[in-house]
Amino acid sequence: MALPVRTFDAVIVGGGGSGMRAALELARADLKVAVLSKVFPTRSHTVAAQGGVAASLGNIDEDNWHWHMYDTIKGSDYLGDQDAIEFMCRKANEVVYELEHFGMPFDRLAGGKIYQRPFGGHMREYGKSPVPRACAAADRTGHALLHTLYQANLKARTQFFVEWMALDLIRAQDGTVLGVTALEMETGEVMVLQAKATVFATGGAGRIFAASTNAFINTGDGLGMAARAGIPLQDLEFWQFHPTGVAGAGVLITEGVRGEGGYLLNKNGERFMERYAPNAKDLASRDVVSRAMATEIKEGRGAGKDGDCILLKLDHLGEEVISKRLPGIREIAKTFANVDPVKDPIPVVPTCHYQMGGIPTNYRGQVVVPANGNPETVVPGFYAAGECACVSVHGANRLGCNSLLDLLVFGKSAGETVIRDLRSEGKSHRSLPGDASDLALSRLARLDGQKSGERVADVGADMRRVMQLHCGVFRFPDLLTEGVRKIKEVAERAGRTEITDKSRTFNTARVEALELDNLVETAVASLVSADARKESRGSHDRADFHQRDDVNWMKHTLWYKQGSRLEYKPVHRKPLTVEPFEPKARVY
Amino acid sequence: MRELDRIRWRCRRGLLELDLLLSGFLERRFDRLDAAERQAFTELLDQPDNDLLDLVLGRCEPAPRYRAVVEMLRAG
Numbered sequence: 001m002a003l004p005v006r007t008f009d010a011v012i013v014g015g016g017g018s019g020m021r022a023a024l025e026l027a028r029a030d031l032k033v034a035v036l037s038k039v040f041p042t043r044s045h046t047v048a049a050q051g052g053v054a055a056s057l058g059n060i061d062e063d064n065w066h067w068h069m070y071d072t073i074k075g076s077d078y079l080g081d082q083d084a085i086e087f088m089c090r091k092a093n094e095v096v097y098e099l100e101h102f103g104m105p106f107d108r109l110a111g112g113k114i115y116q117r118p119f120g121g122h123m124r125e126y127g128k129s130p131v132p133r134a135c136a137a138a139d140r141t142g143h144a145l146l147h148t149l150y151q152a153n154l155k156a157r158t159q160f161f162v163e164w165m166a167l168d169l170i171r172a173q174d175g176t177v178l179g180v181t182a183l184e185m186e187t188g189e190v191m192v193l194q195a196k197a198t199v200f201a202t203g204g205a206g207r208i209f210a211a212s213t214n215a216f217i218n219t220g221d222g223l224g225m226a227a228r229a230g231i232p233l234q235d236l237e238f239w240q241f242h243p244t245g246v247a248g249a250g251v252l253i254t255e256g257v258r259g260e261g262g263y264l265l266n267k268n269g270e271r272f273m274e275r276y277a278p279n280a281k282d283l284a285s286r287d288v289v290s291r292a293m294a295t296e297i298k299e300g301r302g303a304g305k306d307g308d309c310i311l312l313k314l315d316h317l318g319e320e321v322i323s324k325r326l327p328g329i330r331e332i333a334k335t336f337a338n339v340d341p342v343k344d345p346i347p348v349v350p351t352c353h354y355q356m357g358g359i360p361t362n363y364r365g366q367v368v369v370p371a372n373g374n375p376e377t378v379v380p381g382f383y384a385a386g387e388c389a390c391v392s393v394h395g396a397n398r399l400g401c402n403s404l405l406d407l408l409v410f411g412k413s414a415g416e417t418v419i420r421d422l423r424s425e426g427k428s429h430r431s432l433p434g435d436a437s438d439l440a441l442s443r444l445a446r447l448d449g450q451k452s453g454e455r456v457a458d459v460g461a462d463m464r465r466v467m468q469l470h471c472g473v474f475r476f477p478d479l480l481t482e483g484v485r486k487i488k489e490v491a492e493r494a495g496r497t498e499i500t501d502k503s504r505t506f507n508t509a510r511v512e513a514l515e516l517d518n519l520v521e522t523a524v525a526s527l528v529s530a531d532a533r534k535e536s537r538g539s540h541d542r543a544d545f546h547q548r549d550d551v552n553w554m555k556h557t558l559w560y561k562q563g564s565r566l567e568y569k570p571v572h573r574k575p576l577t578v579e580p581f582e583p584k585a586r587v588y
Numbered sequence: 589m590r591e592l593d594r595i596r597w598r599c600r601r602g603l604l605e606l607d608l609l610l611s612g613f614l615e616r617r618f619d620r621l622d623a624a625e626r627q628a629f630t631e632l633l634d635q636p637d638n639d640l641l642d643l644v645l646g647r648c649e650p651a652p653r654y655r656a657v658v659e660m661l662r663a664g
Contacts, residue, residue, distance in 0.1 A: 039600055047602035047637045143638050146602075163597065185597065216607045217600055251605050331645040335664070336608065506593035 003181070003192045003437045007429060008034045008159075010418055011179055011195040013166045013222060016044030017142070018386025018407035018414075019201030020149035020158075022365075024102075025415025027156035031422065034193060035153070036164045036182055038217055038511075042146045045203055045215045046407070049142030051119055052134030053099075053408065054401035055092035059113045060132040063124060065089040068133065070126045070581055072402060076395025077538035078554060078583040079235070081572035084363040084391045088402075088409045095408040096135055104148040105137050120255075120285070121399040134401045145404065161193075165511055166221060167440035169198070169229040169382075172433055177367075177382035179432075180225070181440035185511060188504025190444065192437055194429055197381055197418040199365070200226070201411065204355035204387040205522035206239075210468035211351040212250045213242055222388040224518025226359045227525070228439065231369060231379065232558035232567065234390040235357035236522060237530035237540045240398055241473045243289040245351025247309035249336040253329065253348060258282045260325050262314035264293065265345065266301040287397065287473075290350035291541055294474040297349075304347055311345035318342075350473045354398055355522075356539065357529075358390035360558065365389075365414025370558065375569035383418060385410040392556065395571075396538020446495075447513055453498025456513045463490045463516075463523050471527050477544045480531040487520075487527045488564070494520040525559040532566055533557065550583050592618070598633045605641055613661055621657070628657045 010026050012019045015037030026033045037044065056063040068089040073080055100106060100114065107115040116132040124131035137144035153160075166180045170192065179194040205220025206212045223233055243264075244253040258264075263282045266272050276292035277284035284292075293310045296302060303311045314322060314329075319342045322330055333341045361384050362368050362376060371377035385391075386407040393406055470483025494516055499509040535549035536542050555568040573580050595618075599610035610633075621629065632640060632654055642648045643658050650658040 039598075039602070043600075043602045043637055045602050048604070140638055142602075143636065147636075213604060215600075215602055215604050216611075217602070249604075249608060251608070328645065328647065331647070332605070335645060336605070503590075505590050506597060508593050508597050511597075 003190055005192040005194050005432070006034075007194045008032045009195065009422060010034070010197040010199060011036065011193045012199040012201055013180060014044070014201035014203060014386070014388070015041030015160065015162070016201060016203055016386065016407070017046035017145055017149065017404065018411035019199070020146070020153055021408055021411030022199050022201060022383075022385055022415040022418075023158045024149060024153050024156055025412050026418060027153060027158040029419045031419070034159045034161055034195075036161045036166055036193070038163065038165050040162055041150050041160060044146060045218055046142045046146050046404075048215065049145075049404050050139045052117065052136030052141050052401045053096055053404040054119070054122060054133050054399070055096040055135055055405065056089065056133060057093055057096065057114060057116060057135065059109060060116050061124065063131050063133060065092065066578065067124055067126060067131070068092065068122070069575070071121055071123055072393060072399055073581045074127065074584070074586055075121050075397055075399040076393070077397055077548065077586055078550065079238070079392065079395030079537060079556070079571060081392050082575040082580055083572045084393050086575040086578065087363040087413075088393050088405060091409045092405055095405070095412060099145065099148060099408065102148050102152045105144050106135055107137060119400045122401070141404065165514065166225060167443065167514065169225050170194075170432065170436045171229055172430060176380040176430065178430060178436070181437050183511075183514075185506055188507060190437070190440060192432065194432060196422055196425075196429060197383060199414055199418065200359060200384040200388050201386045202388045204358075205519055206352050206355060208463060208467050208519050208523040208526065209239070209352035209472075210464040211245055211349050213245055213252050213351050213353045219515035219519050220388070220522040221515065221518045222359060222384065223525075224521040227521040227561040230560070230562065231359060231367060232560045233357065233522070233525045234360040235392060235529070235557050236355070236525040236559060237533050237557060238356035238396045238538055239352055239526065240354040240356065240539050241286070241290045241350040242353040243286055243293060243350050244312055244348040246333070246336045247304065247347040247349045250351050251332060251336045252351070253312060253332065253346060257312065257314055257326055257329060260314075260321065261317055262312055264289070265303070265311040265313055266296045267303040267307065268301060270301075272296055272301070287539060287541070290473045293350050294472060298474065309347040309349050312348045313345040314341050315343055315345070354403065355387055356390070356392070356394040356396065356398055358388050359384040360556075361385070361389045361391050361410075363391060363410070363413060364417040365410055366417060370567060370569065383414040385414045396540060443514070443517065447497065447499060447510065448502055450496060450498040453496045454493045456497050456499065456509065456516050459490060459493045459497060460516050460519070462493070463487070463520060466490055467523055467526070471530050473541070475530060475540065475542045477542065480527070483527050484531050487524050491520045491524050521561060524564060528564055528566065529557045529559050554583070595630060595633070601637050603637045603641060606637055606644075609644055609661060612664065617660055625657050628654050632657060
């Protein structure tokens with residue numbers, strides 16, 4: 001069946017920070033740009049970023065990109081690519097000042113310069129002491145960033161396709177990417193969006209876990225599409241967990257609660273962090289606290305009627321301190337945990353927060369795959385940026401405030417590369433292959449024709465349960481191996497989902513079934529990659545291999561959907577212009 | 589009813605807090621809203637995420653025409 005075709009210079013899938021930054025670069029170069037977004041762009045998950053953008057402006061204390069680069073490499077537990085990290089840290093000031101010129105309402109110092117605040121892991125003089133490096137707009141940095149970029153894009157005449165969902169990549173016989181098939185929710189129509197450049201900026205897939213701080217839209221659509229088109233997914237065993245998400249809801253309770261003197265208790269009322277981190281106690285780094293909590297729960301000391309959570313106590317701070325220094329926490333706890341923290345502790349669990357892995361790219365934003373003996377052969381016409389991409393600047397663990405920096409730097413970089421590639425490769429579109437829309441249409445036909453199938457909600461719930469139990473904060477060999485078997489079963493069931501509502505317009509059941517297809521690809525990739533990595537590094541912590549193993553495992557994982565096969569490729573240990581930072585033990 | 593489907597999708601937000609509050613409200617209360625309340629709820633969905641969350645969590649007060657629906661959202 002021939003679908004309607006619309007033609008653009010560039011199609012960008014995803015209207016969050018990275019997608020809109022890439023779009024802006026292209027639209028300002030007078031290219032014809034389409035941005036597809038499932039939701040209105042300013043409601044993308046970038047809005048949830050509060051902390052700020054890391055950049056060594058040095059507006060308050062002396063700072064420079066070398067120190068930022070060191071912190072990022074160390075934070076990545078030496079899995080980050082040092083060329084990409086140098087690129088990002090060197091570009092940070094430029095992208096922040098550009099954003100300022102686009103109208104971003106940064107907090108300012110009395111003299112007018114951008115105010116900067118300290119943030120975990122950002123240090124001066126190669127780890128000596130904290131440095132104020134985060135540029136923020138109150139506690140709404142992500143919100144301000146999205147609004148600034150949206151306005152700038154409107155001015156530059158970017159075309160937005162709102163409430164559209166991309167379904168699958170279109171590739172030529174030689175692998176070149178020629179655009180996407182996409183579903184317009186309003187009409188239920190499927191269309192081909194043909195482009196000389198296709199940029200994925202679809203965000204993460206944090207909804208694969210039962211406990212997740214991510215919004216419902218974070219279903220890894222770009223990862224699913226890439227995997228189905230034969231592109232491998234990189235380093236998906238690495239997920240960052242936040243220690244204090246409200247049990248059962250996922251909503252974040254800020255680290256500030258522990259900063260003000262709140263602490264964690266097990267079911268016996270024991271302040272267990274004293275055993276795991278005698279000095280820092282409840283203020284130890286995120287991964288240390290999360291692992292201690294997971295251990296308490298696993299060893300039967302969890303609280304709650306199912307023994308599956310930990311209690312965050314803050315009533316001893318008193319009502320006045322709670323209201324004054326922790327504004328909003330009382331409302332959040334009452335609303336999402338049904339407790340008043342002035343009287344009762346908040347039940348919390350370590351909660352999935354950020355995806356370090358993704359679609360493999362280089363620092364120019366080009367998607368790269370192994371081919372003809374080169375582990376990083378460029379896929380022509382295909383680019384990715386932001387949380388859906390693995391460039392890899394976060395390696396095995398991301399530092400706070402580096403995610404907004406990542407999406408600005410690599411959104412822009414992808415845009416610049418597209419412009420360069422289009423200039424050198426001429427102006428005409430390649431013709432579409434005859435089977436361009438077959439994959440998307442066959443998935444839709446399968447879904448519409450499915451009889452006595454599985455409910456989307458049931459399969460989704462089982463996926464989240466398996467991920468939570470078998471691939472969480474702390475990983476055990478028996479649970480990982482069993483988890484691989486279980487998640488593959490879930491993936492098979494996801495191929496038999498059935499929806500009762502077959503209508504065309506605004507069929508949210510269909511959209512959710514299509515989203516589940518994408519989530520399960522990410523879930524399988526994560527479990528298979530985690531089971532295979534026999535070491536502990538950054539966010540990936542195994543009970544049976546408790547040390548980092550640089551001899552055997554300083555390498556990136558690549559998972560292929562076809563056969564659920566793994567390959568590995570080297571970490572880029574050589575920066576662009578400076579000497580490499582050699583791996584050391586990661587202590588803070 | 590397609591209008592309900594459209595509203596259900598627009599309850600998908602950038603903030604998890606709103607996803608939870610709005611989808612719960614839609615399941616439990618939306619059926620019982622009168623036309624004016626439905627209209628007010630639909631308009632509220634056009635608010636930016638942070639402003640809407642502030643309203644629902646009681647960090648700021650709504651315009652009079654939204655008061656009834658915001659009260660219901662706060663009650664859960």
